[in-house]
Amino acid sequence: MPIGMPNKLDSYDVIVAGAGIGGLLSAAMLSKNGFSVIVFERLSFIGGRFTSFNFKGYEIPSGAVHMIPNSRGSFTKIMREFGIDYKKTDVWVEYIWDDHRRSCRNAAGIFNTLKSTSARLALAKVIFEFMQPQKDLGISFGEYLKSEIGNDDLYRFFEAFTNFSLSLSLEDISSKAMFGILRNILLQGLLLDNRVVPIGGCKGVIKGLKEVISAHNGKIVTNADVRKILVHKARADGVVVKVGGECMELTGRYIVSNLGPIKTYEKIDRGEYSGVLSELRWKKPPAGITISIAASKDMLGHSGITLTPIGERVCGMVQPTAIDPSLAPEGKHLLLTHQILKNQNIKNEIELGIADLHKIFPDFDEQCEILCTHSFHSDWPANYITQGEDLPNRTPIENLFMVGDGNKPPAHIMAEGVAHGAKQVVDAICASQHK
Numbered sequence: 358m359p360i361g362m363p364n365k366l367d368s369y370d371v372i373v374a375g376a377g378i379g380g381l382l383s384a385a386m387l388s389k390n391g392f393s394v395i396v397f398e399r400l401s402f403i404g405g406r407f408t409s410f411n412f413k414g415y416e417i418p419s420g421a422v423h424m425i426p427n428s429r430g431s432f433t434k435i436m437r438e439f440g441i442d443y444k445k446t447d448v449w450v451e452y453i454w455d456d457h458r459r460s461c462r463n464a465a466g467i468f469n470t471l472k473s474t475s476a477r478l479a480l481a482k483v484i485f486e487f488m489q490p491q492k493d494l495g496i497s498f499g500e501y502l503k504s505e506i507g508n509d510d511l512y513r514f515f516e517a518f519t520n521f522s523l524s525l526s527l528e529d530i531s532s533k534a535m536f537g538i539l540r541n542i543l544l545q546g547l548l549l550d551n552r553v554v555p556i557g558g559c560k561g562v563i564k565g566l567k568e569v570i571s572a573h574n575g576k577i578v579t580n581a582d583v584r585k586i587l588v589h590k591a592r593a594d595g596v597v598v599k600v601g602g603e604c605m606e607l608t609g610r611y612i613v614s615n616l617g618p619i620k621t622y623e624k625i626d627r628g629e630y631s632g633v634l635s636e637l638r639w640k641k642p643p644a645g646i647t648i649s650i651a652a653s654k655d656m657l658g659h660s661g662i663t664l665t666p667i668g669e670r671v672c673g674m675v676q677p678t679a680i681d682p683s684l685a686p687e688g689k690h691l692l693l694t695h696q697i698l699k700n701q702n703i704k705n706e707i708e709l710g711i712a713d714l715h716k717i718f719p720d721f722d723e724q725c726e727i728l729c730t731h732s733f734h735s736d737w738p739a740n741y742i743t744q745g746e747d748l749p750n751r752t753p754i755e756n757l758f759m760v761g762d763g764n765k766p767p768a769h770i771m772a773e774g775v776a777h778g779a780k781q782v783v784d785a786i787c788a789s790q791h792k
């Protein structure tokens with residue numbers, strides 16, 4: 358019997374389906390709060406799209422590029438609480454334009470990253486707009502920029518940001534969702550927020566969470582496929598899981614699903630949710646491509662995020678080894694780029710990304726070697742659901758919660774959004790326990 362495998366009749370306070378960052382953050386916080394917790398993961402490794410694999414001495418991401426978007430958000434608070442080590446970046450964002458490369462150390466300096474006075478004035482107008490009480494213009498952010506702002510440089514400025522952080526084009530994010538995100542970023546930025554890189558990268562966080570879960574007697578079972586979420590009288594009370602070739606039923610007072618909204622509803626064996634499911638299946642998850650590069654010198658000169666409107670496909674990149682050199686062999690750097698998948702010809706999209714790298718770095722061939730390329734789509738997407746269309750963490754089914762990047766609270770992005778949602782789920786479970 359594999360280590361940590363449950364007995365057939367085991368019962369837990371909380372069953373977590375999926376050991377991505379959403380599932381593990383929830384499991385760590387809940388086990389620390391005294392709940393008996395078991396996590397089931399279908400794959401042979403934990404962390405999902407938030408871990409890495411060592412290849413030739415480089416920590417190649419399974420998804421996240423080793424960067425947490427803010428130092429004042431829920432993610433870093435949880436890391437601090439659990440003693441998981443991280444460091445802040447020295448730069449908030451750098452922009453590489455065709456003839457201009459400028460960075461800022463915090464949100465207050467953002468105007469300096471723009472090329473012209475007209476673009477800066479246009480940005481001031483957008484900021485004024487999103488700081489107003491939220492109104493729904495009913496159009497995409499791209500349409501808003503074109504019809505109400507009309508500044509090409511500012512369009513490219515925001516395009517690089519949404520491509521990189523949301524894996525979306527400006528036409529695919531609503532102005533309402535984008536205003537909320539920008540307001541959140543600006544308010545946090547004014548508090549001297551910055552990015553952070555966990556020591557050991559994403560895998561460092563996963564290792565830390567695993568230790569917290571085991572220290573509080575929680576269990577994590579890998580190669581364990583959750584087949585069904587059991588619901589009786591509109592209340593979730595267990596799962597059917599296949600482990601080691603055998604299906605077993607386990608009961609739990611609360612079920613936390615980290616499987617994404619589609620898979621979660623697929624596992625609920627009830628006709629009444631087929632409508633929700635067909636609506637969800639119709640939506641295509643955002644897709645992207647990452648190129649992992651070995652560099653023999655520091656290519657960026659800072660540890661923050663670089664956005665690249667100069668690129669036709671590559672919209673941004675990070676070099677986490679500027680903070681944690683252990684993510685690459687001694688004396689080398691790991692450079693990670695991102696681009697959205699603009700069409701289904703993945704090979705061609707990668708070639709366009711590589712062409713961008715030659716444009717961005719004239720010495721690319723002398724200094725860099727491409728280690729690998731990864732595309733993120735379908736079952737392993739950039740996000741389970743388009744930003745702004747996330748489903749709430751609470752489901753219509755009592756005691757069934759969802760965590761992950763299809764369930765981020767409004768205005769919260771990337772793994773920070775996943776952590777914010779997980780914290781809300783943990784608070785709700787703790788509160789219902791005390792009722």
Ligand SMILES: Cc1cc2nc3c(=O)[nH]c(=O)nc-3n(C[C@H](O)[C@H](O)[C@H](O)COP(=O)(O)OP(=O)(O)OC[C@H]3O[C@@H](n4cnc5c(N)ncnc54)[C@H](O)[C@@H]3O)c2cc1C
Nearest residue numbers: 375377378379399405406420421422424583761762771772
């Ligand atoms: C290329 C890329 C770069 C990114 N960069 C960053 C970044 O630098 N910073 C940042 O903050 N965010 C970043 N993100 C976003 C971040 O990685 C994701 O939001 C986050 O990892 C999603 O975690 P999750 O828990 O929602 O899902 P997942 O990681 O997908 O976890 C779900 C888990 O459930 C398991 N599972 C599925 N079905 C079953 C089943 N039937 N039974 C049991 N288990 C099952 C899966 O195997 C998986 O392990 C990036 C994403 C991508 C794709």
